Amino acid sequence: MSFFKGLCRWIDTLNIWVGRGVSWVTFLVVIVVFTDVVMRYAFNTSFVFIQELEWHLFAFIFLIGAGNTxxxxxxxxxxxxxxxxxPKGRAWINFIGVIFFLFPGCYLIIATSLKFVYNSWSIMEGSPDPGGIPYRYLIKSCIPAGFILLLLQGISMGIKSFFTIIGKDMETENKS
Structure with missing residues (x-):
């Protein structure tokens, strides 16, 4: 029990820290979008780099922040x-959802995205648009990374749900 408790604590802590980092990126998105809007409406100009940066940051937030969510x-x-x-009924739904939907879905996306990311890194893929972001391979790397974090959080959720189902409370259980 203590191994599983420690594993859950480690996974939860990892996703808490990742979530804190993502929250700062969210603040950065607000600044980038504000800058883009001001440039577009006050100065009648726009930059491809800024527009691509907006969707790269949004992608980063949603992919990397999914485990924390x-x-x-x-x-x-x-x-x-x-x-x-x-609570036991909720644990059953969570456990079944993790086993039959979250795990296979995460595996499918991780497995199919690895070659995609590898190919992007091998050519150091950048934006096809002039003035775009030259590091597109970095954002593509967030696909498997984000789903690995989501999979890890699913493991933690599955373990907690399992112990709730069998009547063990992981939070108050005495060390054996």
Missing amino acids: LLNDGHVRVDIIYQRLS
Whole structure:
């Protein structure tokens, strides 16, 4: 039990720290978008680099922040049934969802994106547009990285759900 508790704590802490970093990138997006809007409407000009930077930062936020969002139960779901269930019922839904949907989905995306990312790194892919960002391979690397963080958080959620199902509370369980 202590191994699983430590593993969950490590995964949760990792995604908390990643989430804090992503929150600063969110602040950076606000500055970049504000700058783009001011440049476009006040000076009637725009730069491809700034526009690409906006979507690169958005992609980074959503991909790398997904694990933290799962940790904080922030993903969208229809709570008509879920909210009325007992903690054990919620744990069953979470456990089944992790095993049958999250794990296979993450595996599929990680496995299929690795060659895609490798090819991008091998040619040091950049923007095809003049004045665009020359480091497109970096944002493509966020695809498997983000899904690895999401998969790790799914492992933590699955372990916690399993222990709730069998009646063990990981938070208050005495060390054995």
